[in-house]
Amino acid sequence: MATPLKLAGLLLISSALVAPAAIAQTASAPAAGSQPTDPAPVPGQPAKEADQGSVPDISIPGSDIIVTGRRGANIQKSAPAVVSILSSADIARTGDGNIAGALGRVTGLSVVGSGYVYVRGLGDRYSLALLNGSPLPSPEPLKRVVPLDLFPTNIVSSSLVQKSYSANYPGEFGGGVINLTTSVIPAESFVTVSGGIGANDETTAQMGYTYYGSGSDWTGFDNGSRDIPPALKAFFRSGERISSGNVDTGAIAGQLVSFDNALVQRVQDVAPNYSATISGGTSFDLGGAVLGLIATAGYSNRWVTRDQTQQNSLTPDLGTLENDFRRVTTDNRIIVNGLLGVGLEFGDNKIRWTNLYIRDTLKHTRLGVGHRQETAVDFMQQDTAWYERQLIDTQVVGEFKLTPELSLDVRGGFANSQREAPAELTLEYVRTNSASDPLGQYFVNRLNNGNGGDATISYSDLNEDLWSSGIDLSYRPTPELSLTAGYAFLNTSRTSSRRDFQFTAPSTFPEGVALLRPDLLLRPSVIDTFDIVLIETNEGNPAFRARLRNHAGYGKFNWQITPQLSIDAGVRYEKAKETVSPIQVFSTPGASLAATSLKNDYWLPSATVTWQVRPDMQFRVNASKTIARPQFRELIYQFYFDPDTNRRYQGNPYLQDSQLYNGEARFEWYFARDQRFSLSGFYKRIKNPIETFISGGEFITSFANAPKANLYGGEVELQKYVDLSGVGSDAFFATRRLVAIANYTYTKSKLKVGADDPVAVFGSSSGNATDFFRDGAPLTGQSDHLVNLQLGIEDQESLSQQTLILSYASKRVTSRGLANQNQPDVYERPPINLDFVARQGVHVAGRQFDVKFEARNILDKDYRETQSNGTNMVVYNAYRIGRTFNFSLSTTF
Template sequence: MTKSRLVPLLLLSTVMTPGIAQAQDSTTTPEAPAPEVLAAPAETAQDEPEGDAPDVSIPGGAIIVTGRRVVNVERSATEVLSVLSSEDIARTGEGDIAGALGHVTGLSVVGNGYVYVRGLGDRYSLALLNGSPLPSPEPLKRVVPLDLFPTSVVASSMVQKSYSVNFPGEFGGGVINLTTQAVPEESFLKIGGGIGWDGETTNKLSYSYYGSKTDWTGYDNGLRRVPHDMQALFDSNLALNPNSELADDIGSILFTPRNSVIQTIENTQPNFSADLSAGTSFDLGGATLGVIATAGYSNTTQTRQALRQSTQLLSGAYEDRDQDGTTVQSDNRVIVNGLLGLGLEWGENSIRWTNVYIHDTDKYAALASFKQPQQNANWDFMEQSTGWYERQLIDSQFTGEFKPTDDTTIDLRAGYANSKRLAPYEIVSRYIRRNTGDGGVGDLFTNALGSGTGSAPTSISFSRLNEDVWSAGADVSHRFSTNWSGTVGYAYQINSRESRQRQFLVIANGDSELIEALGTARLDVLLQTGQWYLDRTGLDYDLQLQDPTAPYANYRARLLNHAFYGKVDGTLADGLTLDAGVRWEWAKEQSLLVPVEGVAESGVTLKNEYFLPAATLTYEIDPEMQIRINGSKTIARPQFRELIFQNFFDPETNRTYQGNPQLIDSQLYNAEARWEWYFNRDEHVSLGGFYKHIKNPIESYLLYSNGYFTRYANAPSADLYGAEVELQKYFDLYNLGSFFETRRIAVNANYTYTKSQLNVTADDITNVNGFLSAATNYFVDGAPLTGQSKHIANLQFGLEDTDSLSQQTIMLNYASKRVTSRGVNGTIRQPDIFEHPGFTIDVIVRQGIMIGASELELKFEGRNLTGRAHKEYQSFEDGDVQFNTYALGRVFKASASIKF
């Protein structure tokens, strides 16, 4: 077999299967290509650049060792994938990995850092760190939001779009694998910092509240610690009696000027960040020990003035507004991150221990002003909210790669990860001005604490989530002949989650005039300690702290997964290679509502096993051109909270969620074909098509019953198909003069078309909480899947220097509208709620300057130069209802770093 035929096969041991990729001098040529060495085609080896391969660590795959002659990873892999190297990530200028992935073909970022691959996300997405699973800090999801990961801790990001059996079976649009920074070959120290300006926030008015003195660090100094009596109540797993002295004692200390009084900041500070990284290695005589550490801090503030409207449920008509107003909210987000890695290499063996810490805090304050015409068109409503959302991820992983013989490699990995989410003292209070015109209390904003028409209780919530993930795996790969290799592997994973969300309501009972008069006070004064005991002085005024969420406040969930797989790959004929295998997965998923004060235990257990096959054929038309065809079967499991038929109030979306214990797994049947042409060094064009049939997809729908509820059910089926095209091309400019001698124009463009639809007929039924109902009661035939844009396009072009750091890049991005939530299914089914990401232009300039032996890197970023707004709306015949629409500022950032 010629070297040109080995290209698709030999990457098996470095990217797609276990093995040790041994660093070697570029002048050394082995007599016969060893399985762990990336071999370039014989005809074009001299044209391939000499440089560093992106560091990639995946299940059933090796950590690619840098510092050797490499070929294009996407070209040589056995599957359809895209790899962002550290340089690719740096070129985008993004601060978190979710933003960087938004420039990859077929990927879009939905919500707060959730990356959708080919229109599939949420339960259909899979994110790994160094090949190991990650826990989510979000109560309603098992998938981790990727905006948690700063780009400074990520060495590469691989997106694999065609399934291979070395990955977990929960594979929808694709898998995203993040690889952390590797152990350095040379000692270094890098220090950096930056400052940013948001056109809608910086130096303008924003809202906040005092909080604690250490909030700027992202850590609370103990001010938000749960009071002793309340913690004892939580630990007892009992409901609070609103008529008890304990309720008064707890309520009297909850609301203070530090947590419930919104303050205005006239001139909001700029955004700023700082980071530090260092690494070194030690020669131990026959082995090399390396150490790398990074630390980062960022502080950003964003203020949004959102137009929020909703229509009346029964009529569902455009003109019948249920609510119409504006909400101004400010989020001060502080992220602290760190990484510590140790690596030991000897011969062709290596072990790595990687530890990642990420702490993400959002200090939230919002003030809403709105009308409720269906209530009373003359009244004005004002609602204030404060919150503190603290997310944390700790991940520790061990990876060992060993080569006992020339033809055998062993890959071992084990990991522990923990995620937490704390949200204490989430406070929401409503004031009403009835505009009576008499100059009295009716012309003032009053908080009647749920007493009287239109009034609402003041709520205060405490939530906590903790999830642990233990994982382990082993893979053995053996080359049986020159043309064929085989791999077997085992993976173990157990997720354990505990979640508590307790919402308390403050309600006033007694004389209505006294309640109205006292209700004009500021919230911390209205609910100060003495107010809770006024009824004991003889006044007809009684504050109650009610505990309505106690029966469904706590839940536990667990997912246990065992998997075995086997695969073979090799050459079927000249130029035709096959990678095929099957994965067996056994999983037991449990979601259990923890009983509170005699409430019956409820929960559900799903236990299933699957055989999941996958195969990829690659035909090499010539050394620069190839065609791939892939087919596979994968699954998607319900998320923990979706399986519990109890209310869960999410203050971030202001909605109540109810699970469905009758949900079952979704099964996906995937097919893909792709043509690729690598016509020059680092240059290629590709065209592909894909199709997915989803059996029993899990979809959400909205219901109204004394409030909005989001529920879940299995739709009968769905289809998703599309096409994507990608081009990467460079244009040398050496003929334009000495200044351009080492410069070139870089162009990277991609476009993805995706079409999805639910398939629902009049004869289809679905199981909703034990009741069989017509699927048409919940789903609309032909409706697109949630979060899927039909058109996604990215264009990067700019000038770069091939000899030194000098890049000037313009990035254009477009995404068409996508469904964010189903319309309410009331008397009349309302239209779906759409988001329109639209068109953006970003400019990134990076320039390196040598100062002695050190390099200073200067970077300038201009984001959202088109001034695109965030638009979330419902379309009616008479016009659009703006569900959540606000301006997004143009953002400018300057940063500098120096490397010693």
């Protein structure tokens, strides 16, 4: 598979060397010193993408930086706060397929796990994601923030990252806000069709695993074969408890497992990755108004196989491995997305109605063999699962210029997110390797839930509705002064359930039957004949309901005190109530575990002072207070297994809000158009930061408020273009320039834990913080060093870009060591990533095509997550990532 891709890359590079300079596809900003000219709009592309000198379209609540379409404007410089902007041209240059990958190139941002963006090393709880200024819910049970890898780059017009707080944003700001703005009004009518194919040398055409599932799995939609079986559905409706003895569990068990979901099959040659997108748009002149329509639909199908080593230890010195497994995991991820946008512009007014649909489905298959407690017994585990994540969002935003001095912004939205995981099936077979065991050389499953094997199946469902609204009124009494006030409302409600069942066989279960493969072992005839029963393992609280309701009002002003000195300051008031409570699903209620009700109100001030030393150089100083609330799942005392991290979690109803006190000083130098240098230092003091800890022999991760933490660091960024027209006499360089974009972030964080500091952990006999946290330990997920470098060549008169992209994040804590064993923390060591992305416009049969080639992880670096005390080391998770090659082609009609 790699051979044709490499050939495609060579063809693309060769075309870059000979491509004529007359293709006016994506015109870049002129090199330093040249005079800006307005290029002709590109057919089939929004004007703002065609014109990289334009300010990108940005829609955020109550801000003065909504200045679309002005050539030469520098939004980073003119914004009243510290912001970074990714335009559609910036996103295209890096070639990332989703917005999370593109944001990973921004100064101070890193992407952890499945699309969660960390700002300055702070966890995802300290990042806020908005779409057109409105909040988004998350389809992940363990998160309240949305994973940004759900958003394909083709539906995003721009991305704004603001790292200094201002009062027009929600108070849950923490590290920063990420606002995505969708496209609405195209400059000309267009239809763009694109397709791509890709391969990974660790996955494609290599051996992997899968299971049948259903015939429609490739679409990302199940054909109904995974629906809850009738007997189980009737049991759920009855309100009965299995433990009551009144339930015919055999009838239920006989409908749960079949060939479709239990038989793991070897795939000798895993298929390549592929994707397709179609988008179109048009606009209508209504006589004094312009109506725009834009729509896009996309589909991608991607395979990833990982050969993983996973270990853990219970001992303080890490000298004995509790579990030592090698697992092969094959994930088939299918993403279907669609967007429909309607925009109306009349005068200086704009109305946008955006409708977004994203469905992200993961078909998960895993097979592993390993040991426990360093014995000679082999354990073989298999897992099959189907995870459906879905997001539906509709919102209306109106931006009105009532008078030259008075503007009004209104927004309202509804979003629904769902996550369904039907029939998560796990089985374990045991091989004793004992000469005294007649079946010692075979893997058997006696279904005794001990050292003789077991089988479990789970059904989980999450549904979350989010209603939001806001109004912002801005008044400019003088050209130097702007006053803004606003109100925002948010109501989030979530219901989530997880029902876990275990198959249990009697002691008389024949060993010969225990040799059967899973779909035969648990077929109805075996269950009936040998009296296999079901046990529900979490009858305590299998479901919960959560709600967050927040009312907020703010006032702020922006005052240009002198031509060189300005201040942007304000205060926000938030009054919120967050509740989490178990849902009684049984007709005979059991003892309810502790519920949570947090009622808090806060005054959150912010101020940014900007001193312009000269027209191209300025200093900024910012100070603010923000908050971070516990996530829903972190509050309920209930077990949950996260397949992404292979860890079990349990909430803590005693969690409290965190409060952050932030300060930053920054120097900015805009030495040429679209070119800049910046240097900054920042400090954060966090009261009651929410951190994870692990306790118990089952390696359960839970949450607690550490007493406090300090975080400080600095950032440096450089964006430079070098005109290459004077390089030699070769016409190749006549219209090209060198692009260099580099940034570095240093961050240091420390937990502050004193000997007498208290901690509140539900169900724990200890209230001493030192039993759970170590003084001086870094915050979870924080890397000391973040480096991003883009180095490339691009044509200023045609579509031709070749870019090398380097990214690096130093080690960071992913889990604490066992709290009761004084173990060291578990560290993730992200690999150095070197990518190459090339885009080239070519003419074929009189039509222009955009050809893109990507090579990812060129250095072929591996992933490692380890725990070490200097003498012994435990490999928590390690695997080869592999090199990925993608080739895509698009054209516009």
